[in-house]
Amino acid sequence: MMTAPWCVLGDFNIVLKMDERIGGNPVNREESREFMDCLNLCGLEDLPFEGSKYTWCNNQGIGKRIYSKLDRILGNIEWIINFNFKAHFREGGISDHSAMILKQVKHDTRHSFKFCVMWTLDPHFPQIVKEEEEDSHHLFCRCSFTKETYQLISTWAQFDFQAKSIEEVTQRITNISPAKRRLKIAAIFAACVYNIWKARNEVLHKNLPTTPGAVSQRIHTHMTIFLNSKGIIME
Template sequence: MSLLSWNCRALGNPKTVQVLVDMVHAKRPNILFLAETFAGTNKLHSVRTKMGYSGLFCVNNDGHSGSLALLWKDGTSVSIQSYSKHHIDAIICLSPDDSEWRFTGYYGVPKRHRRQESWSLLRQLSSRCSLPWVVMGDFNDIMHLNEKRGGNPQPVRLIRGFCEAVEESGLKDFAFEGYQYTWERCKGSPNWVEAKLDRILISDSWGDLFSNARASSITTPKSDHMSLHLQILPPPMPSPRIRHRFENLWLRDAHCWEIMIESWSKSHGQNRPLWKSNLDLG
């Protein structure tokens, strides 16, 4: 079981669609969240068919923002709870015998003067449901100064505002392996900027439910964003108990018998001799 999130920066380009199809075939995510698809419902249904998904929910693009899509595999129960230009919220159940949990695909408001809207949305979503919760997507925010390289430093007020919203929403950052700067601009030039805009947030209860989960970033061409892949691994199988059996054949070897006498004396003391009456030494 796995989830994949990517700000694909427009699916109108056939090469971008092929990158997405190849990535899905390689990682096989049960749930796929896409931001900035710039694609209508008909286009997304065509892409869904190519990737082999049975479910699709999309928020149509409005100008140059808000085009989101959530896709899922057959056998995965997805119940959409709410949506907007900046999120899709759903309750997930992997099978009838599994616990329900909550997934939110998130796309933060890009404009700095409107970041408060993103933080308010996160707080509002946190109050709507108490199920174990995971949030993935492009937040357009960072949590630490060192999560951005190049360009002007991120204003401290924006970092503080985002961190407070995350904490007040009962969420925490979920670390992922791989390259940490998930977005870039003007690569290879003096104006090159990188930042960790894409991330995964989880509640404590989600972390407890999926304690073996792990995540990684994936380099993806045709977009200025990397994708994030979150794997939900099954709990480790308990090691089989090894039973040590005594073999009567050992008693036919005088050296083995001496070892047994010595070991018994060390563990039980000299005053408690090894019982011999029923032993056939041959």
């Protein structure tokens, strides 16, 4: 994995998420899996962006027109920490692709907290999270969005238990048998924590609306990729 600041931009000719295409064939997880695996391996994620969400159009007539997000500006944690930039995608012009502009964000004295996904790569991250006190009054536990997402996950995850702290979750997962099911539940839990907080930060810091259904789908995708890498097929 690259340890120096790294920014990658261009036409990747593939969508990443289910909602990144309008028209044509529906997006399926298989077509995005290789690209998602590559980004995870390289430690890259989308920079905050403004402008057009869909960066390509086939310019066909009514009933045949397709819009997709094929162009991206990505950065690793070193880039995000050291350079305050965001992506701007202009509306369509002469080309069938939107123009991409890397814009420097002016310094703002107001400092809002932003969670970076790559923090989870630090070996000390799990312990730091564990040390934070959690109880039933924690906003995360009481959030109606989280509860609705949990209900949707339960329809395909085939498990039903709730816990009030990370310690309780860890203990209950440890007691699950057989080992294959224990690994599945652990993968679901990890995907839940990652995607629910990612969705929260997208709403707060990128103004990107989301729904419990979309988060449930992302959780399923991340969990499936992990389990497949272990040779386990989700039933």
